[in-house]
Amino acid sequence: MLSRRSLLLAPAATLIASQAQAAGPLKVAYVYVSPVGDAGWTFQHELGRRAVDAALGAAVKTSFVENVEEGADAERVIRKLATDGNDLIFTTSFGYMNPTLKVAQQFPSKKFEHATGYKRAANVATYSARFYEGRYAAGVLAGRMSKTGVFGYIAAFPIPEVLQGINAFTLGARSVNPKAVTKVVWTSSWFDPGKERAAADTLIAGGADVVTHHTDSTAVAQAAEEKGAFSIAYNSDQSKYGPKTCLTAVTHNWNEYYIGRVKAAIAGTWKSGDVWGGVKEGMTKLAPYNAAVPEAVRKDVDGVMAAIGAGSRRPFAGPIADQDGKTKVAAGQALADKDIAEMKWFVDGVQGKV
Amino acid sequence: MRLERRASASRVMAVLAPVLALVCAAAGAAVLFALLGRDPVSCLHTLFVAPLEDANGWSELALKATPLLLCALGIAVGVQANVWNIGAEGQFTMGAIAGGAVALWLGPTEGWFVLPLVLMAGVLGGAAWGGVAAFLRTRFNAHEILVTLMLSYIAVQVLGWLVRGPMQDPEGFNFPQTRQFEAAAMLPVLLEGSRVTVAAVFALVAVPLAALLLGRTMAGYRIRVVGLAPGAARYAGFSENGAVWVCLLLSGGLAGLAGVCEVAGPIGQLTPSISPGYGFAAIIVAFLGRLSPVGMLFAAVLMALLYLGAEGLQITQQLPLAAAGVIQGMLLLFLLGADVLTLYRVRFGGVRAHAKASSHG
Numbered sequence: 001m002l003s004r005r006s007l008l009l010a011p012a013a014t015l016i017a018s019q020a021q022a023a024g025p026l027k028v029a030y031v032y033v034s035p036v037g038d039a040g041w042t043f044q045h046e047l048g049r050r051a052v053d054a055a056l057g058a059a060v061k062t063s064f065v066e067n068v069e070e071g072a073d074a075e076r077v078i079r080k081l082a083t084d085g086n087d088l089i090f091t092t093s094f095g096y097m098n099p100t101l102k103v104a105q106q107f108p109s110k111k112f113e114h115a116t117g118y119k120r121a122a123n124v125a126t127y128s129a130r131f132y133e134g135r136y137a138a139g140v141l142a143g144r145m146s147k148t149g150v151f152g153y154i155a156a157f158p159i160p161e162v163l164q165g166i167n168a169f170t171l172g173a174r175s176v177n178p179k180a181v182t183k184v185v186w187t188s189s190w191f192d193p194g195k196e197r198a199a200a201d202t203l204i205a206g207g208a209d210v211v212t213h214h215t216d217s218t219a220v221a222q223a224a225e226e227k228g229a230f231s232i233a234y235n236s237d238q239s240k241y242g243p244k245t246c247l248t249a250v251t252h253n254w255n256e257y258y259i260g261r262v263k264a265a266i267a268g269t270w271k272s273g274d275v276w277g278g279v280k281e282g283m284t285k286l287a288p289y290n291a292a293v294p295e296a297v298r299k300d301v302d303g304v305m306a307a308i309g310a311g312s313r314r315p316f317a318g319p320i321a322d323q324d325g326k327t328k329v330a331a332g333q334a335l336a337d338k339d340i341a342e343m344k345w346f347v348d349g350v351q352g353k354v
Numbered sequence: 355m356r357l358e359r360r361a362s363a364s365r366v367m368a369v370l371a372p373v374l375a376l377v378c379a380a381a382g383a384a385v386l387f388a389l390l391g392r393d394p395v396s397c398l399h400t401l402f403v404a405p406l407e408d409a410n411g412w413s414e415l416a417l418k419a420t421p422l423l424l425c426a427l428g429i430a431v432g433v434q435a436n437v438w439n440i441g442a443e444g445q446f447t448m449g450a451i452a453g454g455a456v457a458l459w460l461g462p463t464e465g466w467f468v469l470p471l472v473l474m475a476g477v478l479g480g481a482a483w484g485g486v487a488a489f490l491r492t493r494f495n496a497h498e499i500l501v502t503l504m505l506s507y508i509a510v511q512v513l514g515w516l517v518r519g520p521m522q523d524p525e526g527f528n529f530p531q532t533r534q535f536e537a538a539a540m541l542p543v544l545l546e547g548s549r550v551t552v553a554a555v556f557a558l559v560a561v562p563l564a565a566l567l568l569g570r571t572m573a574g575y576r577i578r579v580v581g582l583a584p585g586a587a588r589y590a591g592f593s594e595n596g597a598v599w600v601c602l603l604l605s606g607g608l609a610g611l612a613g614v615c616e617v618a619g620p621i622g623q624l625t626p627s628i629s630p631g632y633g634f635a636a637i638i639v640a641f642l643g644r645l646s647p648v649g650m651l652f653a654a655v656l657m658a659l660l661y662l663g664a665e666g667l668q669i670t671q672q673l674p675l676a677a678a679g680v681i682q683g684m685l686l687l688f689l690l691g692a693d694v695l696t697l698y699r700v701r702f703g704g705v706r707a708h709a710k711a712s713s714h715g
Contacts (some may be wrong), residue, residue, distance in 0.1 A: 064668075071629060072616060073630055075549070094529060157514075232439060307658060344528050
């Protein structure tokens with residue numbers, strides 16, 4: 001009985017402790033699914049954390065835990081961060097959804113934010129980005145730069161976020177070259193440089209002259225550089241891995257979002273909610289263009305990005321047909337957010353199976 | 355320079371060796387912490403003491419050690435018969451899949467029988483996956499080291515396919531996960547407010563059972579004879595194939611139990627990543643524990659402590675994960691080194707006649 005009671009009291013005790021030091025800096029923690037490295041999904045979140053440090057200085061104290069498995073370990077790490085006095089905790093991978101909610105329930109005075117999930121609570125907000133908007137512009141760029149009209153797409157898993165990207169990329173490419181096709185190869189892993197490289201080699205040998213990827217390594221940009229094919233990188237700017245051929249990258253940018261949320265927490269105005277930002281919010285951007293991209297093409301792609309940001313161009317506006325030629329979105333309509341979020345089909349022009 | 359087996363290892367040293375290794379590793383870690391600009395004492399405290407300062411810490415330790423111990427016990431029994439099950443990870447995964455499938459299939463069914471069925475399915479799933487390797491070994495002489503390892507990758511891919519396909523949560527926005535299991539299919543927790551389940555009791559009970567099997571039963575005797583002297587075993591009429599089947603079914607079943615206990619415990623659903631490599635880490639645990647059930651119990655607890663301590667170093671000391679990895683590596687190196695020096699002595703210079711013969715032992 002004694003141990004049970006002390007367990008129940010433990011969160012209460014830390015609650016008092018954290019209130020006592022409320023005058024000090026706000027403690028903010030990040031949970032990462034992979035090591036930080038120098039490119040990729042986690043690296044972009046880490047850039048966001050550093051931006052918070054730079055913008056808010058002594059008003060915050062940030063920390064992170066990297067390479068946290070999405071299984072049973074996540075809940076322990078999140079709870080430890082909460083007991084350790086962190087006031088705002090960002091959990092940056094989908095697999096942390098249920099653990100985040102469980103811990104949040106035990107720490108009602110702490111704030112939690114879960115990236116890419118769909119379950120919320122009074123103290124759990126969710127956030128994600130419309131990376132597909134950047135993908136659409138990248139497709140336009142690929143369509144303009146390609147001679148063969150064949151693109152290679154190395155992708156990890158057929159989840160909605162990945163399918164949105166493949167479809168938007170293909171629709172963008174087809175907006176400038178109606179005959180363009182995207183060949184998809186699945187790697188069944190978020191991070192497997194060997195497989196990603198092999199897939200890129202195969203796709204390039206099969207006639208693709210622009211390759212892109214929805215995986216976490218820099219292998220695709222490197223493979224394309226060696227083979228002399230163009231690449232469009234993902235997550236982070238990878239120009240140093242493809243100095244001659246990496247045309248741009250569809251990047252994630254959490255900096256402004258993180259700074260805004262931490263500021264709100266300090267000011268006491270933080271509220272739970274769901275943010276699904278895109279080009280307009282600056283959450284997805286294109287990295288600086290390669291010297292190989294002609295001025296006219298840059299202008300066009302910049303124009304597409306601006307139109308998406310302004311809302312005058314919507315990547316999933318009809319008419320859109322699926323792989324069987326069946327109309328999915330009629331002309332004059334656009335796919336609703338819910339249908340985009342649950343996407344499980346390919347548009348016409350994609351070669352591959354979901 | 356060469357190693358020469360000691361005629362009889364010192365008992366005192368056998369006990370002192372791990373302690374000495376721990377001290378050496380702690381000293382090495384302290385140097386590393388100092389080089390990284392941290393206070394060595396408070397870092398060592400974070401690594402070895404802080405995880406055990408409250409009841410919740412102990413419960414997390416037990417939670418983490420349980421799958422390691424269950425998998426290691428099975429692996430060790432196999433090694434005694436010279437059957438090398440490298441693929442506990444796959445059997446763990448198959449156990450989770452089979453148990454999870456039953457839990458999802460029974461859905462909201464209530465009743466005392468739900469959980470036993472789920473657990474049984476987990477054991478059978480793991481045993482079946484071990485059985486595949488046993489069949490290929492006994493029928494086609496395909497070596498189990500390769501087969502069990504390859505089967506691990508297949509199991510993980512099967513899990514990935516199931517949670518994105520037939521078993522996917524229909525209300526999960528197409529994310530790779532199943533529905534969450536109902537309460538009747540979940541293991542009861544031992545300590546209210548913690549996450550440690552009765553799985554920890556299963557693991558603890560398995561320790562004396564494994565010791566009994568190997569030390570006191572005919573089956574265990576046969577297993578050891580097959581491992582030590584296959585020729586003598588054949589002469590005595592002990593079936594080598596029988597030992598292969600027993601070991602792979604048993605270790606597969608134990609790994610399967612560990613797997614189902616993980617998903618019907620702290621995770622509560624099937625997702626693509628249910629194991630941070632427990633099946634592989636268990637190989638280290640088995641050898642760190644010198645293949646003795648009690649030794650493995652200590653080894654599993656130590657490995658679990660290292661995991662928790664490594665998290666603590668990141669959280670409270672803001673040290674990178676790699677620093678914790680270096681310390682874990684040092685500790686394992688010192689432990690194995692101390693073991694070697696307990697059993698062998700280092701000889702410099704010429705080879706002596708009797709040393710030549712015994713050095714291969």
